[in-house]
Amino acid sequence: PLVLGIETSCDETGVGIVRGHTLLADAIASSVDEHARFGGVVPEVASRAHLEAIVPTMERALAEAGVTIADIDAIAVTSGPGLAGALLVGVAAAKGYALAAEKPVYGVNHLAAHVAVDTLEHGPLPEPAIALLVSGGHSSLLRVDDLAGGVTPLGATIDDAAGEAFDKVARLLGLPFPGGPWIDREARAGDAGAIGFPRGLTAAKDLAAHRYDFSFSGLKTAVARWVEARQRAGEPVPVADVAASFQEAVCDVLVGKALDACRTSGIDTLVIGGGVAANSRLRAMAEHRAAKHGIRVRVPRPKLCTDNGAMVAALGSHLVASGVAPSRLDLPADSALPLTTVSV
Numbered sequence: 001p002l003v004l005g006i007e008t009s010c011d012e013t014g015v016g017i018v019r020g021h022t023l024l025a026d027a028i029a030s031s032v033d034e035h036a037r038f039g040g041v042v043p044e045v046a047s048r049a050h051l052e053a054i055v056p057t058m059e060r061a062l063a064e065a066g067v068t069i070a071d072i073d074a075i076a077v078t079s080g081p082g083l084a085g086a087l088l089v090g091v092a093a094a095k096g097y098a099l100a101a102e103k104p105v106y107g108v109n110h111l112a113a114h115v116a117v118d119t120l121e122h123g124p125l126p127e128p129a130i131a132l133l134v135s136g137g138h139s140s141l142l143r144v145d146d147l148a149g150g151v152t153p154l155g156a157t158i159d160d161a162a163g164e165a166f167d168k169v170a171r172l173l174g175l176p177f178p179g180g181p182w183i184d185r186e187a188r189a190g191d192a193g194a195i196g197f198p199r200g201l202t203a204a205k206d207l208a209a210h211r212y213d214f215s216f217s218g219l220k221t222a223v224a225r226w227v228e229a230r231q232r233a234g235e236p237v238p239v240a241d242v243a244a245s246f247q248e249a250v251c252d253v254l255v256g257k258a259l260d261a262c263r264t265s266g267i268d269t270l271v272i273g274g275g276v277a278a279n280s281r282l283r284a285m286a287e288h289r290a291a292k293h294g295i296r297v298r299v300p301r302p303k304l305c306t307d308n309g310a311m312v313a314a315l316g317s318h319l320v321a322s323g324v325a326p327s328r329l330d331l332p333a334d335s336a337l338p339l340t341t342v343s344v
């Protein structure tokens with residue numbers, strides 16, 4: 001099927017078009033520069049930017065794919081989770097286009113779309129698979145028995161998301177927002193073994209109740225204390241070493257728990273999605289350690305890891321192919337849509 005996907009859950013206005021598993025267009029307008037001076041995404045600013053960008057981005061995607069709205073078989077849109085006002089812009093636009101062009105519309109889960117986008121790169125996802133979802137607002141381990149609706153959470157962060165930890169640590173190192181890509185870059189010149197930062201929820205006493213859960217707020221505090229101690233002593237902060245050592249701690253826990261889930265459940269496919277999946281160390285470490293256990297790692301190219309419309313189109317395409325019924329035209333924008341609701 002030819003499916004158009006609309007994404008407006010945060011600060012990216014994305015429109016993607018796919019045919020089956022083939023990516024035809026991936027148009028994005030970002031308001032990230034407007035948020036940078038506030039050190040985080042400002043919801044009102046994001047909503048307004050989506051309103052301005054949605055129609056031009058839609059037109060850009062259609063032109064890029066060389067199709068018209070009449071050619072499209074279905075429109076998919078992020079129904080949640082995300083910023084309420086931002087989601088509303090995409091959902092309202094999807095309804096408008098669907099009504100005008102008489103197309104079915106699918107309201108989909110943004111987090112499931114972060115997992116589904118990998119099908120554009122590597123084809124159908126073997127089921128069952130274990131999914132590690134690591135983004136700006138979420139960090140979860142999932143068992144995926146059916147990407148069209150059978151998703152079971154195994155664990156999640158009990159405090160900060162992985163991307164949030166990257167952004168907060170970048171901020172205290174004086175790096176720009178969003179900090180994940182900056183930490184990634186700085187870390188390349190640093191020594192990952194320079195500082196032994198804590199690995200949250202990996203001690204024997206924590207594993208009983210939190211085997212597949214994550215915690216990054218203690219790590220963030222440990223980095224802050226370490227940096228402050230340096231500054232108080234009047235010594236320079238070795239930014240590259242701190243970045244590399246912090247990144248190593250995050251990746252070590254993410255990869256360790258994800259591979260544990262694979263081995264315990266006897267599942268040999270690990271798919272990684274979400275903005276943090278763009279991290280070069282996470283990708284390399286996952287590949288390297290998984291290979292030792294005969295586990296295949298699937299991670300889409302970095303540009304598809306962060307928010308985009310193609311991921312929404314990819315999930316929509318999979319839902320259409322799986323025979324899932326479209327959403328009602330009064331589908332909601334749900335800022336707290338649960339991970340288990342793949343489509344509304």
Ligand code: ATP
Nearest residue numbers: 135136137138163178180181184275276278279307
């Ligand atoms: P969610 O998907 O939970 O709603 P979001 O949509 O805001 O959150 P994404 O766009 O999926 O988040 O991911 C953004 C996050 O990914 C940011 O925290 C950013 O710092 C992080 N990120 C992006 N690139 C990298 C990288 N190379 N290394 C580490 N983190 C990264």
Ligand code: MG
Nearest residue numbers: 010011012307
């Ligand atoms: Mg973003």
Ligand code: FE
Nearest residue numbers: 135136275307
């Ligand atoms: Fe996201």
